[in-house]
Each structure stands twice: as structure tokens, then as C-alpha cells.
Amino acid sequence: MDLRVRPLNDAPVRHPAKYVLYWTQMNRRADSNHALAYAAEQANCLRLPLLVYEGLTCTYPEANDRMHTFVLEGVPEQQKRMEELGAGYCFYLRKRRRDDNRVLYKLATEAALVVTDDYPTFIAAQHNTQVPARIGVAFHAVDSSCVVPMNHFAKREWAAYTIRPKIQKVLRQFLRPVAPVELANRWRLPRPEWHTAVTNGNVSSLVAECEIDHGVRPSLSFSGGRLFAEKTLHAFLTARLRRYAGEKNSPANHATSDLSPYIHFGQISTLEVALAAEGYAEEHKLAATEFLEELIVRRELAFNFTRFCKEYDSLEALPEWVQVTMRKHANDRREPMYSAEQLEWARTHDPLWNACQREMLLRGKIHGYYRMYWGKKIMEWSPSLEQAHQTMLHIHDRYALDGRDPNTYASVLWCFGLHDRPWGERPIFGTIRYMGYDGMKRKTDVPGYIKEIDHLERTGVDPFRIH
Numbered sequence: 283m284d285l286r287v288r289p290l291n292d293a294p295v296r297h298p299a300k301y302v303l304y305w306t307q308m309n310r311r312a313d314s315n316h317a318l319a320y321a322a323e324q325a326n327c328l329r330l331p332l333l334v335y336e337g338l339t340c341t342y343p344e345a346n347d348r349m350h351t352f353v354l355e356g357v358p359e360q361q362k363r364m365e366e367l368g369a370g371y372c373f374y375l376r377k378r379r380r381d382d383n384r385v386l387y388k389l390a391t392e393a394a395l396v397v398t399d400d401y402p403t404f405i406a407a408q409h410n411t412q413v414p415a416r417i418g419v420a421f422h423a424v425d426s427s428c429v430v431p432m433n434h435f436a437k438r439e440w441a442a443y444t445i446r447p448k449i450q451k452v453l454r455q456f457l458r459p460v461a462p463v464e465l466a467n468r469w470r471l472p473r474p475e476w477h478t479a480v481t482n483g484n485v486s487s488l489v490a491e492c493e494i495d496h497g498v499r500p501s502l503s504f505s506g507g508r509l510f511a512e513k514t515l516h517a518f519l520t521a522r523l524r525r526y527a528g529e530k531n532s533p534a535n536h537a538t539s540d541l542s543p544y545i546h547f548g549q550i551s552t553l554e555v556a557l558a559a560e561g562y563a564e565e566h567k568l569a570a571t572e573f574l575e576e577l578i579v580r581r582e583l584a585f586n587f588t589r590f591c592k593e594y595d596s597l598e599a600l601p602e603w604v605q606v607t608m609r610k611h612a613n614d615r616r617e618p619m620y621s622a623e624q625l626e627w628a629r630t631h632d633p634l635w636n637a638c639q640r641e642m643l644l645r646g647k648i649h650g651y652y653r654m655y656w657g658k659k660i661m662e663w664s665p666s667l668e669q670a671h672q673t674m675l676h677i678h679d680r681y682a683l684d685g686r687d688p689n690t691y692a693s694v695l696w697c698f699g700l701h702d703r704p705w706g707e708r709p710i711f712g713t714i715r716y717m718g719y720d721g722m723k724r725k726t727d728v729p730g731y732i733k734e735i736d737h738l739e740r741t742g743v744d745p746f747r748i749h
């Protein structure tokens with residue numbers, strides 16, 4: 283069987299059946315999607331049509347207007363593209379806790395098999411553990427998140443330098459476009475009566491009807507959906523890629539792709555982004571190496587970590603040298619010290635840190651370079667490292683459009699030494715790498731960045747927003 287496919291139960295394929303069901307949880311796209319391609323292949327083999335089911339519930343932790351808006355904005359285009367392929371498409375918005383929670387199981391009763399996305403964190407990981415035993419039909423998870431499939435690796439890798447050569451060895455084998463989906467049997471059945479019609483005009487009213495936290499407003503900078511993912515990629519290739527290697531650590535210069543929200547919700551795949559970046563770089567005689575290092579090596583190290591380490595959301599996942607140094611410095615004096623609430627509302631003495639946190643509150647993402655500084659300072663100013671870790675995850679869960687991702691858990695723990703090495707001994711951090719304000723001031727345009735975030739907060743308008 284294909285290295286990307288994991289059968290998650292022993293239940294047989296159902297005969298007779300009305301369709302093959304693709305339940306899209308994390309790869310919400312019609313293009314460049316191995317899970318969709320696999321489901322289509324199975325449908326063709328079984329001479330059945332394909333039904334794509336996508337859902338959004340009010341019950342995941344910290345469900346709020348920001349996350350709901352971003353997902354719902356993607357639905358009209360998703361429906362259009364799936365229907366153009368000849369697949370059936372239905373979307374279910376579970377607005378209230380008391381609303382039906384058995385939609386997937388009902389659809390599965392008429393399916394020959396259910397295909398879904400293989401994903402190591404958050405709600406998809408929970409579903410893929412709990413659903414297979416209860417669904418009563420073959421349930422296959424397909425990895426369409428990584429360029430090199432997670433199954434290629436037999437165990438946890440320890441750092442970028444251990445996974446990099448393994449990725450490079452097989453990269454050409456996997457860095458290939460997904461063949462276009464062709465369905466032999468078009469969908470002709472009616473849509474289920476519970477389908478939620480989502481249009482470009484009704485997203486905000488649907489969000490308002492949901493039993494979720496309405497206190498977290500939609501991002502001022504990112505609109506969800508495939509069209510915006512494509513536009514963001516295009517803008518990156520044409521205006522930023524040539525500056526990426528030299529300026530990726532200069533937040534005020536905006537040289538990075540800003541694709542992480544779209545990648546997280548699967549509205550675009552890293553495979554197609556990598557192919558596009560390579561193609562554009564070749565055509566324009568540029569180098570895409572640094573970008574591909576982040577997009578593939580760093581990101582897939584995070585997927586490897588969360589796939590193989592069950593405690594990925596805990597400090598227990600950290601290596602022994604970190605455990606030793608954390609114990610040694612557990613009682614070091616913290617001055618200043620801030621509560622989780624002060625941090626959440628950006629109320630510290632440090633204007634750069636506050637600007638980073640305000641960027642998170644307003645945009646739903648912090649620039650990657652300052653995100654490291656942001657994390658390191660939370661460690662320094664929290665009563666304990668355990669609390670610092672909780673605060674970082676809480677802020678990501680609540681505000682980050684790219685949060686709850688393997689990258690979230692791995693990168694937050696990177697601040698504590700994951701995938702890193704020991705550095706010089708100092709208070710609070712012990713031998714964990716430290717980052718300070720002076721370094722940021724020396725290496726980056728701190729006043730330019732603060733001015734940008736002030737303007738964003740004051741006007742509510744982001745000049746970098748893609749329209």
C-alpha cells in the first residue's frame with residue numbers, strides 16, 4: 283500500500299454501497315491533495331461516486347469568531363471546486379452543542395469506505411484515534427500534510443541535522459505534483475438535508491449564530507480560503523522570495539510568505555508551495571533553498587516530533603539535558619514577573635514584546651523571528667516554566683490562525699530547548715538558549731515594527747492584507 287495511507291481499523295469495505303466518503307479534516311482543498319486523490323481512486327475502482335464531507339463544530343476548545351470565520355470563508359470555493367471535479371460536497375456547521383453530532387456516522391452507513399486526513403495533533407488526531415473503532419466500515423487515513431510522508435520515518439528524529447539528510451535522500455521521489463483527480467462516476471444524488479449553505483455573503487451571520495467565543499475578532503490581516511491562499515503564494519513569489527534568504531529575520535521588511543494560516547488549515551499544500559517556489563526560483567535565477575529548509579525540513583521535523591512523541595504538548599517531551607537544567611533553575615528569582623492575563627493583554631514593560639503580542643491579538647500570527655523572542659520572554663517573566671508553556675499554548679489556541687499545528691507544539695517547545703543544544707549557563711534559563719532585547723535592537727528595526735503594529739491597532743487596517 284502507498285506509504286501515505288494508514289488503514290486505522292480492520293472493518294471491511296462495504297458492498298453494496300452508495301459512495302466513497304472523503305472526510306476532509308485538515309486538508310481542506312481540492313488541489314494537490316493526496317487524500318482526495320486516494321479517495322477518488324478508490325471510488326473509481328469500486329465504480330462509485332465520491333462524496334466529500336467537511337464539518338465545523340462549536341465544541342473544539344477555544345472555538346471563536348476568528349477560527350470559524352477563516353474556515354467558513356474557504357467553504358464556497360471548496361464546494362465549487364469539488365463539484366467541478368464531479369464529487370458530491372456537503373458541509374455541516376454544528377452551531378450549538380445540542381445540535382446533531384452524528385453526521386459523519388450517518389454518512390458512513392452508506393459509504394463503501396471512509397478516507398480522511400492523517401494528522402498528528404489537535405482534533406483530527408483525537409478523531410482518528412476514536413472514530414475508527416465506532417464507524418463500522420473501512421477507515422483509511424492519508425498523509426497529505428507532508429512532502430515526505432510521516433510514515434517514511436520509523437522513529438523520532440532528534441534535530442534538523444538528523445532529519446535533513448533523510449529528507450534530502452528521498453525528496454525528489456516525493457516532490458512531485460499530485461495527479462489531477464478524475465472521477466469516472468459523477469455525483470448525482472441529492473445533498474443531505476442538514477447541509478449548511480455557506481456563501482461569501484453569509485459567513486458573518488453564520489458565525490454570529492454559533493455557540494462560540496465571540497470575544498476573539500476575525501484577523502485584521504488574513505481572509506480564509508483557497509483564492510486568498512493562491513494570492514498570498516503569488517505575492518510571495520513575485521515580491522518576497524528574492525529577499526527571503528537575506529531578510530527573513532527582519533520582521534519590518536515583510537520578506538516571509540505569511541502562508542502558515544493557509545498551510546495549517548490545508549487550504550494550500552506545502553507540496554504545491556515547494557514546487558511553485560522551486561519553479562519560480564529556477565525561472566528567475568533565484569535560490570529557494572532557505573525557504574524550502576523552513577517549509578519542508580523544519581516543518582516536517584515538527585510533524586515527526588508530534589507523530590512519535592505522545593507528550594508533544596508537555597514539558598515532559600524535552601530531552602534529559604533540558605530536564606536537568608530546568609530542575610536546577612526552578613527556584614531562580616523572576617524579576618519582573620507577569621501573570622498569564624497580563625501577558626495575554628500585552629501589559630509588560632517591554633514595548634517590543636507588547637507589539638509582538640498585539641500582532642498576535644490583531645493578526646493572529648507573529649513574525650517568525652520575533653515569535654522566538656516572544657516565547658523566550660514568556661519563559662523569563664512567568665512564575666515557572668510550566669506556567670510559561672501553558673501560557674504560550676493558551677495564546678496560540680485562542681488567537682493564532684496557524685495554532686494547534688505540529689509546528690505550534692514543536693516550536694513552543696523549541697523555546698525550551700527541543701531540537702536545540704545547550705548554550706552558556708545563566709539564571710532562569712540554565713543552559714537553554716536565551717534571547718534578549720539588545721540582540722533584537724541590534725539586528726532588527728524595532729521602532730519600524732512597533733510603529734506598524736501601533737498603526738494596525740489604531741486604524742484597524744493592515745496595508746499588508748491581500749485583497
Ligand SMILES: Cc1cc2nc3c(=O)[nH]c(=O)nc-3n(C[C@H](O)[C@H](O)[C@H](O)COP(=O)(O)OP(=O)(O)OC[C@H]3O[C@@H](n4cnc5c(N)ncnc54)[C@H](O)[C@@H]3O)c2cc1C
Nearest residue numbers: 538539540541542576577580581650657684685689690693
Ligand atoms: C514560539 C513559537 C511558536 C510558533 N508557533 C507556530 C504555529 O503555531 N504555527 C506555525 O505554523 N508555525 C509556528 N512557529 C514557526 C514559525 O514561526 C512560523 O511557521 C512562521 O513564522 C510562519 O510565517 P510564514 O508563513 O511567513 O513563514 P515562512 O518563513 O514564509 O515559512 C514558510 C512555511 O514554513 C514553515 N516554517 C517556517 N518556519 C518554521 C519553523 N521555525 N519551524 C517549523 N516550520 C516552519 C511554516 O509552515 C511556514 O508557513 C512558531 C515559532 C515559535 C518560535
